[in-house]
Structure formats: C-alpha cells, structure tokens
Amino acid sequence: MNIGIIGAGNIGSALAVRLTSLGHQVYIANSRGPETLHDVAQKTGATPVTAEEAAQRGSDFIVVTIPLKNIPDLPNNLFAGVPAEVPVIDTSNYYPLLRDGQMTELETGDLTESGWVQQHLGRPVVKVFNNIFAEHLEKNGQPAGTPGRIALPVASDDDAAKQKVMALVEELGFDAVDGGTLHESWRQQPGGPIYCNDLPADKVREQLASLGTERTAAQHTDFLDNHAKQEQQMEAQGIKLK
Template sequence: MEIGIIGSGPIGRTLAGHLMALGNHVSIANSRGPASLAGVATETGATAATVEQASRARDVVIIAIPEKAVPQLPLGFLVATSAVVVDTGNYYPSRDGRISEIDGGLAESAWVARVLGRPVVKAFNNIVAPSLATRAVQAGSPGRICLAVAGDEIPAKEIILRLIDAIGFDAIDAGTLAESWRQQPGAPAYCRDLGTEGLKAALADANPALIDTYRAQADEVARPYFA
C-alpha cells in the first residue's frame, strides 16, 4: 500500500519501520520539513516528505502528532483524500492546552474528525512506543499484544485491523468513534500490554462517569515529560 505518516515521534517513526518491512511504500513527514528527517529515512527506509505530500498517500494516512497541532494540518488535502485516515493521538491538557469540545465530552478522535471534516479511525494509541517497537510477533504466538481500533466506517476499520495483524499484533474492533473514549489516556485499556481477552475486558471496564478523572490522572503522570 501507499501510506503517509504525519509525525516523526516514537509512534510515527516506529510505524514507518514496521510498514516498510511489510513492503509498503511509506512517506513520513513532520512540521520541520524533509531535511530534518534524514536520520529517520535512513533508519526506517521511508521517504522523507512534506506534510502535504504525506497527506496525498493513496491508501492510508496516519496522523501521529499532538492534538494541539491537528488544526495546523493541510485540511484541504485530508478532506479530499479517499485514503483511510488514522488518528493515533491522545489529549493531554498540560501539553495541548484546553480543548473545550473534548473537555465537554467529545471523544478525542471525534474531535479530530470534526476538525479535519472527514471520518477517521482511532488506532495505535493504547500502546506505548517501546512495546510497539519491540513486541510484534507472528499470529498465534503466546503473549501477543492486542490493539483497539475504533471508528464509524467498517471497511476502513477492517483495513487497519488487517494492517495491525500484519505488523505483528492482534487487533479488535472497539466500536464507534464515540466509544473511543474507552481507549483514551487513563482508561483501563490505555498503555497496557494486554492480550485480546484482557483488552476486551479493560475496554468494558471503562466507566463513562470517570472520563474526567482518567484524563486528570493521566495528565498528571505525563506532565513531567512535557515540561
């Protein structure tokens, strides 16, 4: 497939390496431009690109940037693309500032979809980057980690479910984008290396009455990393 990745942090860089290893054509971009990505391109084999170029990828566009940067994306390209757009982001107020719609109850990726003006799939956010980088194994292997995939378009989710399996992880359909709060920061499924049944149980255990508490606790833990 032709895949564009916007964001060259740990998640974006790791996904570039995995996806290149599968034989895909991968471009990776960040806000600093292709010249800043020479090391990432050498490490992963992906093509350093502009954000606009990565946004034009034919099959999948993966957004791996802080929520505060989403409104600065080239919205025209993303609205027009027929590619599946994947949001890997997480909302941390101490990094992103307060986003009133999310604070008011809108799921993070539902907010991203609203900003972009198009559907998105939520994936790759409930795993820490070191696990994504090192714990991929063949299907059927003991201890295979499972990832949650949420979204409103079943064909788009199926593409990402298959992609995750090919990378080396189990994956489950975690419901609609509105339900993706179950894999947001602080929720029981967030940043835990769980198998399929464990992830299903963690998603089910999430309490909607505790969304603000989950977020506040996760933000407090992450705050030192954003200082």
C-alpha cells in the same frame, strides 16, 4: 502498499520502521519540511515528503500522528483528491499538562479526542496506536497465535476503513480488537485501563465490556484524574513529548 505518515515523532517513526520492514513504501512528513528528515529517513527507510505529498501518495493508508494541539494547523485542503476509501488513522492523545494545554472541548466529556480530530480533518478517522508505547509498537509485535500477544483496540464510525486498519494491525504483529464507534473510543484514551498496559485480546475485550459504551460523568472524571497523575509522574521523570 503505499502509506503516508504525517508526523515523524515517536509513534510515526516506529510505524515507519515496522512498515518499511514489511516491504511497504512509506512517505513521512513533519511540520518543518522534508529537508529536516534526513536522520528519520536513514533510521526508518521512509521517504521524506511534505504533508500534502504524504496524503496524496498514501494511497492505501494515511496516518496522522502529530500533537493534538497542532491538528488545526494542518492544511485545509490536505485530503483534496484523496479517495474516500483510503483510511485515515488517528493516533492522538490529549496531554494538557505536558504538551497540549487545556482544550475546553475535551474537558467536558462530550467529545472524544478522535471525534475532535475528525471534526477538524473533515474526514472519517480510525483511532488506533494511541495506547501503546512507541518502542513496544516497533519491537513487540509477534506472530498470530503467540500467547500473550498484545492487542490494540480499533475504533471508527467507518466499518470498511476499520476492517482495513484491523488487518494492518494484525500484519504489524498485534491482535486487533474492535473498539466500537468513535464515540466509544474514550475507552482507549489516557487514564483508562487499556491505555499503555499491553493487554492481550481477551483482557482488552473484558475491559471494553466492563466500561460500557456511554461514558458517564464519573468515568470521565476518573480518566482525567488518572491521566493527570500519569502526566505529573512523567514530568517528574523528565519525559518530554513530541
């Protein structure tokens, strides 16, 4: 397959490594230009391109994996000419303390992170790969049926795109769990029980069911509080996000 990745940070690079190892052609872009991606190309086997080229050449999948605050800086015509059936994967998370600053739209609980991304991109997106550490994404995939295989929730309003992405998740070595609509994707956001806990499929489904589908004010507050503590711990450990 031909897969375009816009964003060469931890998750983008991890995906590039895995996808090229599976025989796919990967085109990777960052905000500084393909000439700055020599080391990434050597590590991952991906072809450095511009963001526009990644979108055009990713004829099977396009992955947008850049800091949330930078989404509005993407070219307005990024997906011009890209067929509607090509799934656009969004891996974003909101990190107000460590990276993104306060974003009012995401503080109220009315809009999910990927709902916000979808509005800015003007294309349906599929939310996945946001709740696993990059190192685990690159190294911890296992064959189907392996006990304890990590499961990843996949959320989207586009059912056809969701099914394609779920098949890709399985190919990468993870159990794909239907995470519902994009409106329900708050359940896999930071601060919740599914975020970066490497749960198997049965536990992910249990957590999704226990959380319900409509986010309550109390749940939103809990997620924000939990995530704030996580960010503070990460800051104390000197962890930098990119």
